[in-house]
Amino acid sequence: MAAVTLSELTKVYPNGFEAVTDLSLSLADGEFLVLVGPSGCGKSTALRMIAGLEKITSGDLFVGERRLNDVAPKDRDIAMVFQNYALYPQMTVADNIAFPLRLRKVRKTERNEQVRQAARVLELTDYLERKPAQLSGGQRQRVAMGRAIVRRPELFLMDEPLSNLDAKLRVQMRADIAGIQREFGVTTFYVTHDQVEAMTMGDRVAVIKDGLLQQVDTPEDLYARPANAFVAAFIGSPSMNLYEATLSRADEPDGDCLLTLGDQRVTVPASVIAAQPALAEYLGRPVVVGIRPEHLEDAAVATEHPDDQRIDAVVDVREALGAETLVHFNLNAQAVDSGDPDALDEMRDTGRCTARFAAATRARVGDRIRVNVDVRHLRFFDRHSHEAIAAAAS
Numbered sequence: 001m002a003a004v005t006l007s008e009l010t011k012v013y014p015n016g017f018e019a020v021t022d023l024s025l026s027l028a029d030g031e032f033l034v035l036v037g038p039s040g041c042g043k044s045t046a047l048r049m050i051a052g053l054e055k056i057t058s059g060d061l062f063v064g065e066r067r068l069n070d071v072a073p074k075d076r077d078i079a080m081v082f083q084n085y086a087l088y089p090q091m092t093v094a095d096n097i098a099f100p101l102r103l104r105k106v107r108k109t110e111r112n113e114q115v116r117q118a119a120r121v122l123e124l125t126d127y128l129e130r131k132p133a134q135l136s137g138g139q140r141q142r143v144a145m146g147r148a149i150v151r152r153p154e155l156f157l158m159d160e161p162l163s164n165l166d167a168k169l170r171v172q173m174r175a176d177i178a179g180i181q182r183e184f185g186v187t188t189f190y191v192t193h194d195q196v197e198a199m200t201m202g203d204r205v206a207v208i209k210d211g212l213l214q215q216v217d218t219p220e221d222l223y224a225r226p227a228n229a230f231v232a233a234f235i236g237s238p239s240m241n242l243y244e245a246t247l248s249r250a251d252e253p254d255g256d257c258l259l260t261l262g263d264q265r266v267t268v269p270a271s272v273i274a275a276q277p278a279l280a281e282y283l284g285r286p287v288v289v290g291i292r293p294e295h296l297e298d299a300a301v302a303t304e305h306p307d308d309q310r311i312d313a314v315v316d317v318r319e320a321l322g323a324e325t326l327v328h329f330n331l332n333a334q335a336v337d338s339g340d341p342d343a344l345d346e347m348r349d350t351g352r353c354t355a356r357f358a359a360a361t362r363a364r365v366g367d368r369i370r371v372n373v374d375v376r377h378l379r380f381f382d383r384h385s386h387e388a389i390a391a392a393a394s
């Protein structure tokens with residue numbers, strides 16, 4: 001186990017393509033860090049540089065005190081778990097787990113003891129004599145983890161280890177892997193394109209796009225205080241709604257502001273503006289406003305809400321999910337492309353806005369409704385750079 005430091009790691013492939021640019025990250029000893037981003041953003045390249053499977057073009061990699069840039073993969077004391085578990089089919093579970101120990105010529109009694117211990121934590125004790133073909137996908141994945149764990153590596157690398165599992169098993173394995181990691185306390189670098197996986201498993205989550213680190217934070221902070229519009233849209237499902245808007249001072253002495261969103265206006269109280277001091281510079285100028293779907297509420301079934309913090313909408317699509325109902329409507333305002341291909345799909349019709357209503361909503365397709373906007377949770381971004389304007393108070 002060790003702390004890990006990536007310092008300005010860059011990868012330029014032989015064809016000149018720069019897949020990772022100046023990636024700097026630190027993992028504390030025992031930390032579970034998830035690197036997440038859309039397909040092709042450089043996640044696997046980063047992981048493969050750490051494993052030693054890709055040469056580092058520039059920058060430094062430290063595991064503990066050791067600089068590993070020029071250390072061969074087999075000498076790095078790093079264990080990897082991939083999506084295809086690569087178990088030996090002719091060997092039993094016990095022999096598969098024991099394999100790395102056998103390679104290191106660990107004595108049989110000690111080997112058996114370590115396999116027994118790993119099997120207990122991995123809940124594989126009853127399966128030790130089976131062959132991989134007689135196991136479920138989740139069990140096979142646990143055997144692969146067992147094989148990695150018995151080596152007691154300084155660092156665990158996992159590249160989308162759950163992508164071959166069905167949805168239900170994936171949920172179970174997320175919890176299992178996080179639990180096993182905690183139990184063994186091995187520093188872990190985990191790569192996925194799935195933001196739910198990232199948010200539920202990581203102590204911290206690093207978001208990467210086009211080879212560039214966007215933000216690294218705890219899941220809670222990433223969600224509440226995204227550093228830019230891309231992170232805002234990428235983290236959370238359904239995505240945050242992002243629009244061009246204007247914030248201006250209202251003609252009132254109390255310092256309230258007006259948010260103009262297409263042809264609608266919402267009052268943003270002075271207290272909200274005061275909590276985000278950097279916003280003062282943006283008054284009167286176009287900004288990007290971000291509204292999470294759960295911060296929009298059907299006024300017809302809600303308790304009190306200030307009348308000047310509402311918008312009007314005509315329901316376009318309604319998706320009743322049981323515990324909640326997603327309602328989509330068009331806002332006569334310009335939707336913003338955050339750079340996340342999936343989020344843009346959801347908003348492709350200009351102005352498509354998604355709200356997460358309580359199941360009690362009676363809103364039906366075609367209804368004209370009033371929607372409460374929880375203005376305390378609005379996020380604002382610079383219109384050109386898409387950087388967050390202020391670290392907003394939650």
Ligand code: ATP
Nearest residue numbers: 013015017019038039040041042043044045046193
């Ligand atoms: P995915 O989630 O789809 O696996 P990823 O984020 O892991 O994607 P990488 O596999 O790291 O992405 O690839 C990053 C970029 O580098 C991609 O645009 C890819 O096409 C490119 N790339 C990968 N390997 C090479 C290579 N050997 N030569 C040139 N370009 C490469």
